[in-house]
Amino acid sequence: MIKDYFLNEIETAIEKAIKDNKLGEMKEYKRGTLSTERPKNADFGDFAINVSSLARYAKMAPPMIANTILEYINKDDNEYTVVAGFINFKTGKKILVNSVKEIFEKDKNYGKPENVKTEKILLEYISANPTGPFHIGHGRWAAMGSVLANLLKFYGHEVYQEFYINDAGSQINKLGNSLAIRIRQELGEDVDFPTDEIERKNYYPGDYLIPVAKKYLETHKGLPEDVKELSDFAKKEMEDLQKALLDNFRVHFDNFYSELSLHNSGKVEKCVQKLKDSGKIYQKDGADWFKSSDYGDDQDRVIKKADGSNTYLTADIAYHIDKLERGYDRLINIWGADHHGYVARVKASIEALGYDPNKLEVLLGQLVNLVINGNEVRMGKRKNMVTLEDLIDEVGVDATRFWMSMRNIDTTLDFDIELAKTNSDENPVFYVQYAHARACSILRNATEEKFNTETGEKTPAPLAKAELEELINNYTAETILPTLETAKKLILKLEEYKSMIKTSAETRQVYTICRYVQELAAEFHSFYNANRVISDDKEMMKARLALVIAVKKVLNNALDLLAVTAPERM
RNA sequence: GCGUGCGUAGCUCAGUUGGAUAGAGCGUUUGGCUACGAACCAAAAGGUCGGGGGUUCGAAUCCCUCCGCGCGUACCA
Structure with a gap:
């Protein structure tokens, strides 16, 4: 990871400087004291480390410390600058070029952390x-x-x-008793659940037991002697229903x-x-x-x-x-x-x-609130119950999964049904999927010949399929050099995938994947608008196609984790 | 009352162990298609980070206190 590389360079330099007695009164440095951050202003650089905290040990002014450290760094083709107590880092060509290569090499395993403790x-x-x-x-x-x-x-x-x-427990008896009432209703008896609120709490008056009662009567003549039989029957039905829904929701x-x-x-x-x-x-x-x-x-x-x-x-x-x-x-x-x-x-x-x-x-x-037409619908116990199945039918599996995963676990989730349903920029799922479909579309166009319906003319494909295969299978780091300058932000975002995965897994916060995927999509859309991919300049085209492929791969990997589909077309 | 989570732009939310001018998306305003999907992009306006204290070179972030909201506070599951 670039930020780890940068941090390591700085820490190694500090250790060398201390050995040479150049850092004032500082006699030792404990790794991990410093950390990289993203500069607020991108003009400063891609990453930054603030060395101000060392001032009290070294008894030196922060800019002096920073400049001293710089003298011990092997800069290679990266750019280091000092502003106040900050050491700013601008990623050089070598690293950028290699980080794209890594995506091609590792493919499905791109971003898998190395040397971590597993359990x-x-x-x-x-x-x-x-x-x-x-x-x-x-x-x-x-x-x-x-x-x-x-x-x-x-x-x-x-x-x-x-x-x-x-x-186990009393709720299973309740379930059986509730089914008994539904069965008697099916048999034509004039019975219903108690209207008294306290009494009613001993039953599950929801409609969902009606089909279960019908099903029961298909194989049985009437009520059994023991209500336990009904409990078991209903329980089995509910479990089957739940399992089928989970399967459909891609939960295994x-x-x-x-x-x-x-x-x-x-x-x-x-x-x-x-x-x-x-x-x-x-x-x-x-x-x-x-x-x-x-x-x-x-x-x-x-x-x-x-x-x-x-x-x-x-x-x-x-x-x-x-x-x-x-x-x-x-x-x-x-x-x-x-x-x-x-x-x-x-x-x-x-x-x-x-x-x-x-x-x-x-x-x-934290719990989920349903928002319908801008109004919150409280998910009180057993009232206003909207089933997950209804929701999925309404907005689809992809949108439901994404919306349910996209917020920090500590915040109450407002699920806005109207918004989740829209096929527009208000819906992040769509935005991300669109980026993937767009990448696929470019790749299709790159190897397809064009047919002009008015003139009947055919123009050959910009790139032969074999050439595209070659680009993917024998990828060389230099491929993207022609477009490196215009693609830097995009490449850094692709590279960020690795650290995102690591922190997301370690903090158990899956919403960071949703955020990342939106950010990557945004960078890609931006790149797309600023740079024409398919063109007569073949080297440039290959360079940009390589990035399109890289974006597609990373989007695919991330969406796989979310179990949200990555459509080829929309 | 006690425990717990939250309070950041009009709305929905980020803010990575305390760091540079607090960031996105939506909404609003403006601009961009006879070119790879405009389901997109570029730009602008918009903030007392709930209020008040404190800790220090430095606080949205840590501590105290108050205010508001959610959840819990069963010999229910």
């Missing part, structure tokens, strides 16, 4: 109840989770994606882990026993409490209710222990911000059971 990661996300269709909020975790998985894999980690099915899990199986395997009981053995359980008001406050939680938590049943937390503890026992270096969970209180208690349980709580990394995502 075995279990990424858990969505983990919805199988009691209904996904709502719009699940879409955010689905998109972000799958992009993060792609990104972490590309980074070099081993990633296992898991969906925890909350298929390695495993769906059933909470019920956790109970049945005895792992939950075993966990509770272990907690008891460790003396971290006490009784109060007829319930068993876990002393989580000993591990940083703000209060203790019930682990077994007075009626003898487990809480949700109990199973979740067992689940996390199970994940750790499966041998992962790191557990990453994506949870909605409404679950943030859970982090402390789960970590507490992990620690109480003798595991390292730092292995668990919880990414808390």
Whole structure:
């Protein structure tokens, strides 16, 4: 990476200067003290390092320090200038030319970080109840989770994606009872869900169980004796529905882990026993409490209710222990911000059971607001519910994935349906895809002969297909020299892909990919408008075609991570 | 109340471990197609970085305090 190269040059120079006693009272330099930044004003250079912070050690004025350091640098064909305490760097031809070459050489692997520590990661996300269709909020975790998985894999980690099915507990009975009412309605009975608000909360009155009731009656005559049969039937239907939607949304899990199986395997009981053995359980008001406050939680938590049943937390503890026992270096969970209180208690349980709580990394995502006609529609529980499926039908998979991934996980996402639907410059997805389609179009035109419909004349293709193949397969660094000056900003943006991938993966912030891809598209559109690619000057044409190809490759790689399509035409 | 996240241009948001004149997109205004896709580009206007203190050479960024908004604060899942 250019910025790392630059930083290394500076740091090496500092070490040499110190050896020669040229940096005043400075006797040692610790690498990593300085860092590169992007100059606010591009006239200064491509990168800059501020050495002012060394002034207090060296007891020298910052400009003096900067100039001294410069004397120890092998500048090659790069340009270094000093302004106040800043050392500015302008990238020379050699580096620029080689960074394009790298794109051709590495191709699909361009941007994969080298010499980084990789881990075995279990990424858990969505983990919805199988009691209904996904709502719009699940879409955010689905998109972000799958992009993060792609990104972490590309980074070099081993990633296992898991969906925890909350298929135990009281909500499953509710589901069965709700289906019973729908079935009776299908059978012509005059029944309905309770209108009393509190009573109604024991049911799922959504329309989505109507087709399930119809389907049930295709193979059954009437209501079963045990409502559990209905619960199981509905649960299976909901799971199938969810899985089909995930598939369509390009989200692919390695495993769906059933909470019920956790109970049945005895792992939950075993966990509770272990907690008891460790003396971290006490009784109060007829319930068993876990002393989580000993591990940083703000209060203790019930682990077994007075009626003898487990809480949700109990199973979740067992689940996390199970994940750790499966041998992962790191557990990453994506949870909605409404679950943030859970982090402390789960970590507490992990620690109480003798595991390292730092292995668990919880990414808390703020929630999603739907914006329709400029008005926010609150995603309250079970009302105004817009399903993810409806949203995807409305705006498409590409736009939904992009919009759900494009914001920092810490900010509430406003999903503007109208905007996401437009095929215009207001829609970033379109802007980026258009750049890719445009690159493809140029490449097509470069090797196609033209036919003038009025004169009937044919003009030969500007470039033979074989020549284009040769350009791609035997790419030489010098190819882009003719257009180097006009393409510098574009090349630097292409080069930035590498550092973007690294920080995006390390900070788990996938929105940076969305931002990058918009920036790259902008640079490309700008380049396109300022430089004609297909022309009579063959060397110039090849140089610019090479850049078009490079842009196409990088856009492709980035869109692959987002699992958004890169269209050849639009 | 406590915990947590947010507050930056009219709107939606960036701002990479504290650094040069706080940046994009949309919207507004102006200009650019008889040339590779104008679904694009170029340019302008637009800011007390929620308010007030503090830390230091230097703060949107760190600390304190106040204000506003979201989320959580169950023997629900």
